[in-house]
Amino acid sequence: MTESKKFEGKDEFLALARLALSERPQDVQLFLGKVARRYRASEPEVATEIASLLKNSSGRSSALRRETAAPVPVDNDSRLHLIRIESPSRDMAPPVFAPSVSREVEALIQERRQIERLVQVDLEPTRSALFVGPPGVGKTLSARWIASQLNLPLLILDLSAVMSSFLGRTGNNVRAVLDYAKRQSCVLLLDELDAIAKRRDDATEIGELKRLVTVLLQEIDEWPVHGLLLAATNHSELLDPAVWRRFDSVINFPPPEKIEVERAIVEFLGDDRDLGEEWIEILSILFRGANFSDIRKRITALRRAATMNERNVAIEIEDYIGRITRSMPHSEVLALARKLYGIHRISQRRVAVLTGVSRDTLRRTEDKGSKASRRGRGG
Known part of the structure; x- marks a missing residue:
């Protein structure tokens, strides 16, 4: 031979x-x-x-896969679990995402559902993805949605929570979680990745943390196909440049636009979503610039108050407007009144009741706006 x-x-x-x-x-x-x-x-x-x-x-x-064989990793000192495990929820409502996010999240799900089709042409599905965006825009929710659609458990490791003054202990904890997740068919979310995967040229960081970042990068490279590794960060500027190259996909989560705010309001109103277009539009003005998490909290508080007070949610919205306008500068209250008056279904009288801005003031500002518009057109 x-x-x-x-x-x-x-x-x-x-x-x-x-x-x-x-x-x-x-x-x-x-x-x-x-x-x-x-x-x-x-x-x-x-x-x-x-x-x-x-x-x-x-x-x-x-x-x-032996999904239940290995014990859940714990911290050696506190004996507390290092990860939170959530079972998949098949009846989870689709989250409200920006269109670009929806497309990329759906692509991840379809790849995992059609692994065999990819394998036929010597391709593998996406094994890792990095979610980037400010707090409250749906990064954790999207991980939960992906896990629910794939009928896989979601393992969440909050990296900021496992950081210890004894970095050797932090390293051991992170490695234990990664080893555990690699043995499962699961979705692993590394939340607040910037807490650990910082730039290795940062002079304030010590050698042990830099070595841990190196280990993490190797784990991302070698993540098994049967699992999906997700990571989320609110501070992308802190990440080591090498981190970006290691992930198969990077998904940017922008703050919600007006149309997404309105869709989120309707979703979060639940059984009260038949409130009426007028109030949906008013809420979209009040919550402009807010993230999905804040919108959910505020609407839930309004619905809770309406239930406790045994009255319509619309009345609670009126009270809410009254409360926030009392603490706002006059110029901002006036701007809010103008926006509300811009809704064709709301009269000057109604806006005056909601905001406390008199109809005379609204008329004067309307007249000034009309004159300025005519001057701009050269009239």
């Missing part, structure tokens, strides 16, 4: 050994599928046998 014959298939054998020893059964199956296709022409009997083995093992895939 020649030397070249002796080592034929060596690379495939070593790759398969690594996958098997790292306890990644679904990755083993994907790899064997590729091998079967590669040798379909030169070794048809071997390829057929591998395909048959894969077909017979597909029914046992859930057992191979």
Whole structure:
């Protein structure tokens, strides 16, 4: 036997050994599928046998994953769980996203649902994604939605919560969580990634943290196909530049625009969503610039007060406007009154009642606006 014959298939054998020893059964199956296709022409009997083995093992895939075998990692000192585990919720309502976010999140879901189709052309689904955006725009909610659509548990690791003054302990905790998640078919969310994956050229950070960032980058590179690694950050400017390159996908979550604010209001109103277009538009003005989380909290508070006081939500909205206008500068109250009056369904009398701005004041500002508009047109 020649030397070249002796080592034929060596690379495939070593790759398969690594996958098997790292306890990644679904990755083993994907790899064997590729091998079967590669040798379909030169070794048809071997390829057929591998395909048959894969077909017979597909029914046992859930057992191979051993999702309940490993204990949930805990902090050695406090003995508290390091991660929060949420079971998938199949009846979860679709979140309100910006159109660009909806497209990218849906693409992630469809890739995971059609892994076999990708494997047929030697492709893999997205294994990791970084969610970037200010607080309250739906980053954690999107991770929850993806997990629910894939019927997988969501594991959440708040990196800011596991940071310790003893960085060696932090490193051990993070590694324990990553090792645990890699053995599961799950969605892992690393929340507040900037708490740990900071720039390694930051002079204020010590060597242990820089080494931990290096380990994290390696884990992202080698994340198994059967799981999905997500990370979220509110402070993208703090991230190490290498972090951006490691993630398969980066999704930017912008603050909600007017149309998304209105959709969120309708969604969060629940059974009170038949309140009427007038009030939906008023709320969209009041919540302009707010994030989804704040909108949900404010509307929930209004609905809760309406229930406790046994009155219509619209009355609570009126009271809310009265409360906020008392603490606002006059110029801002006047601007709010103008916006409300701009809604064709609301009269000057109604705006005056809601904001405390007199109808005479509204008429004067309207007249000034009309004159300024005519001057602008050269009239």
